[in-house]
Amino acid sequence: xxxWRMKIASMTLAAHGSGLLVVSGFQGEAERLAAxxxxxxxxxxxxxxxSTWENVERSLPVLLNAPLxxxxxxxxxxxxxxxxxxxxxxxxxxxxxEPVYSWRDGWWxxxxxxxxxxxxxxxxxxxxGHR
Numbered sequence: 623x624x625x626w627r628m629k630i631a632s633m634t635l636a637a638h639g640s641g642l643l644v645v646s647g648f649q650g651e652a653e654r655l656a657a658x659x660x661x662x663x664x665x666x667x668x669x670x671x672x673s674t675w676e677n678v679e680r681s682l683p684v685l686l687n688a689p690l691x692x693x694x695x696x697x698x699x700x701x702x703x704x705x706x707x708x709x710x711x712x713x714x715x716x717x718x719x720e721p722v723y724s725w726r727d728g729w730w731x732x733x734x735x736x737x738x739x740x741x742x743x744x745x746x747x748x749x750x751g752h753r
Contacts, residue, residue, distance in 0.1 A: 624654055624655055624658060625658055628694070630694040630722065631643055631659070631692075631721070632659070633721075633722035634694060634719075634721040634722045635663060638690060638692075642684065642688060643659055643663045644666045644681045646667075646680060647671060648670060648672045652667045652669045653669065674702055674703050685711075685714055688714075691714060692718070692719050700721070
């Protein structure tokens with residue numbers, strides 16, 4: 623999954639000329655992503671986030687001056703992260719752009735991600751109905 627996400631990030635950076643690549647994740651995820659970054663990329667590592675909410679929240683300080691923001695992940699995870707950004711910082715969410723992405727390269731990630739997002743919603747609905 624990490625090489626696929628970095629491919630999306632790299633293609634998106636190339637399409638926009640350059641930019642800052644922010645990688646976030648706990649237990650070495652951010653560091654593994656940074657190691658996959660193109661040699662010419664400027665990378666900011668956020669190594670403490672344990673959830674998508676924390677990925678967004680803890681990346682905010684380095685996103686403040688970004689003219690454009692793209693989220694490199696499967697469609698479901700991207701949508702969730704974008705919604706979190708909209709709730710935390712609507713001004714920054716206005717800078718969101720679609721990543722360079724081809725469904726042919728990652729249909730299997732979208733299928734898995736969509737299933738995961740569906741399970742989260744069902745679990746949340748079930749928990750709220752059974753309290």
